[in-house]
Amino acid sequence: QSTLNFGDSPHTRVNILTGEKVLVSPHRSKRPWQGQVEDLPGDDRPAYDPKCYLCPTNKRADGDINPDYKESFVFVNDFSALLKDTSQQEFNEDELFIAETEKGICKVIAFTPRHDLTLPEMEQSAIKAVVDLWQKEFEELSKVEWIRYIQIFENKGAIMGCSNPHPHGQIWSQNHLPVEIQKECVQQQKYFDRYQRTLLADYIKAELKKEERIIDENDSFVSLVPFWAAWPYEAMIVSKRAVQNIAGFDEKEKEDLAAILKLLTTRYDNLFKTSFPYSAGMHQAPVNNGDHPEWHWHMHFYPPLLRSATVKKFMVGYEMLANPQRDITPEVAAEQLRNCATKHYKSK
Amino acid sequence: QSTLNFGDSPHTRVNILTGEKVLVSPHRSKRPWQGQVEDLPGDDRPAYDPKCYLCPTNKRADGDINPDYKESFVFVNDFSALLKDTSQQEFNEDELFIAETEKGICKVIAFTPRHDLTLPEMEQSAIKAVVDLWQKEFEELSKVEWIRYIQIFENKGAIMGCSNPHPHGQIWSQNHLPVEIQKECVQQQKYFDRYQRTLLADYIKAELKKEERIIDENDSFVSLVPFWAAWPYEAMIVSKRAVQNIAGFDEKEKEDLAAILKLLTTRYDNLFKTSFPYSAGMHQAPVNNGDHPEWHWHMHFYPPLLRSATVKKFMVGYEMLANPQRDITPEVAAEQLRNCATKHYKSK
Numbered sequence A, B: 001q002s003t004l005n006f007g008d009s010p011h012t013r014v015n016i017l018t019g020e021k022v023l024v025s026p027h028r029s030k031r032p033w034q035g036q037v038e039d040l041p042g043d044d045r046p047a048y049d050p051k052c053y054l055c056p057t058n059k060r061a062d063g064d065i066n067p068d069y070k071e072s073f074v075f076v077n078d079f080s081a082l083l084k085d086t087s088q089q090e091f092n093e094d095e096l097f098i099a100e101t102e103k104g105i106c107k108v109i110a111f112t113p114r115h116d117l118t119l120p121e122m123e124q125s126a127i128k129a130v131v132d133l134w135q136k137e138f139e140e141l142s143k144v145e146w147i148r149y150i151q152i153f154e155n156k157g158a159i160m161g162c163s164n165p166h167p168h169g170q171i172w173s174q175n176h177l178p179v180e181i182q183k184e185c186v187q188q189q190k191y192f193d194r195y196q197r198t199l200l201a202d203y204i205k206a207e208l209k210k211e212e213r214i215i216d217e218n219d220s221f222v223s224l225v226p227f228w229a230a231w232p233y234e235a236m237i238v239s240k241r242a243v244q245n246i247a248g249f250d251e252k253e254k255e256d257l258a259a260i261l262k263l264l265t266t267r268y269d270n271l272f273k274t275s276f277p278y279s280a281g282m283h284q285a286p287v288n289n290g291d292h293p294e295w296h297w298h299m300h301f302y303p304p305l306l307r308s309a310t311v312k313k314f315m316v317g318y319e320m321l322a323n324p325q326r327d328i329t330p331e332v333a334a335e336q337l338r339n340c341a342t343k344h345y346k347s348k
């Protein structure tokens, strides 16, 4: 049997990238909601906001003045969680208290000078410019010999802790591997050792055949709701070629990445006719740490919304203490996203 | 050196219960906040709400009428995520699509007939009655031979996905071990095999000596901010005796558990003069699965608030994709909680 068929039965699915499972309760999607409803922050922003620290020519927290940039703009985070001058120290008392210092560089990337836009509302060529900048930043940070991992991500929407609506993302790089990356290293290595192919190459090949969870596809990328998605509308963009990191993409692939990013984020906005909040980010091979043929570039999207622009999924009690849990199935979510228009609901 | 001393340096600490680390950025706690601020739901509730499905004598979703209960009351969740009649099925396609059905029983426990109270506002004797009921329910569910794990927990506050302010908790039991429990099994087993003592017995012994992260202590329990806490005011209650599960507690221990629960939740409420939201729950040994001398009963508290009743910590982009991160140190958090009054701010 080539398709999962447990009917409406509660079941768990394994996330092959982490080795961890998620609990799916399909029968439960009709549960009424009487709990917290989110505020929708007003969506009428000016193209330029004199008080925004990301708009061109404005002053930032550290006193610097932003240039009058025309595409995208990158700078070191004024409130970096990691610092580049931290000296290496370790602490281990009886295997009970284990700690070590962590060194890093945190950057902010404004995606466009336009305060009022978001990724899906930007021209594809402007998104391509962001992809170019991600690649350039990745290449430069990889030259810092003590950096082992570079996390490129975006928090979109106030509900995702984003404190400035000006479209922007972040890059945190550091001298050890973060836990989620460690898990994906183990799982991808295991598979590669056994088959000499990347885990995700085989996975997307199988998904493209099934077509159940695919959202979009172009020459170089596929977007889909992973079989093991935990968030209701979680999605993943995977490159068709087994490329280790963003530095490996050629011009055509960067064009195609911009195109599929625009498509996925447009579908998201159209789903509930709202600027769809999410945290998204790329997972890629460690740097300055040998060759990683087992690593396959991909990008995760973790959106919190469940059934409307104001009702989100709460990953709380059972989820925090025991196991991530979802109600609607990944297959239903993928179908809903596929049915969304690819023209943004706000565009004329 | 018996105390961690990295100054204000960013560092990681290892959670010995899961083997995973957390990133601590102590220098960053002065970061200003311009992002989302939470709504404070009104806190003036009647002692009885005719529309609440948990109040005595009211009708529930399935048509049942609640009894006129006087202490606490338990029933099967009308919207259970797990069902007891699910038949066992497995699915594994090429190690890429792995799933199996999950069977379980989900219950709801109303802590008191009083709609207007919360745990810290209840009499200690009423909290003791809840502890008694937890124990009784645990014992009964353990008699169901296919159940392997019983998760007792509470989501408190709308911000934690709690959809009814009537004080209540939940019990989800199931026929496989959830992921967080699997991690704690591995870590506790490893330690026990090596030392023939439980990991947490040695850990709390060391913490009681250091006194830096302890919040409260009585004859049978200690509450503390763990060395590896990820949430700003995360706390843990640990039994002094290495008891495998709540069934093992005697009368005196149950009294002491009620006492330390009242203390911790009162300090929480007093911290920001608000009904402090959290998800909390017990971790204990698997059931119907042999003896587990390595397991040491404990209870985790994961509260989302960061710096006031309306500003929470967002575990988003970097945290979801890479590694949990915190700003204020566990030591500062413990000190603040120790400095909170033990008399509830609302009591006269």
Ligand SMILES: O=P(O)(O)O[C@H]1O[C@H](CO)[C@@H](O)[C@H](O)[C@H]1O
Residues within 6 Å of the ligand: A035, A313, A314, A315, A316, A317, A318, A319, A325, B155, B160, B161, B162, B163
């Ligand atoms: O069971 P409830 O209270 O309806 O729902 C709440 O707790 C559950 C268990 O942690 C979560 O899955 C839900 O997202 C949350 O809203």
Ligand SMILES: O=P(O)(O)O[C@H]1O[C@H](CO)[C@@H](O)[C@H](O)[C@H]1O
Residues within 6 Å of the ligand: A155, A160, A161, A162, A163, B035, B313, B314, B315, B316, B317, B318, B319, B325
């Ligand atoms: O860096 P920002 O935008 O100030 O902060 C946001 O993203 C960070 C990285 O995911 C999180 O640690 C913060 O909790 C969140 O509010």
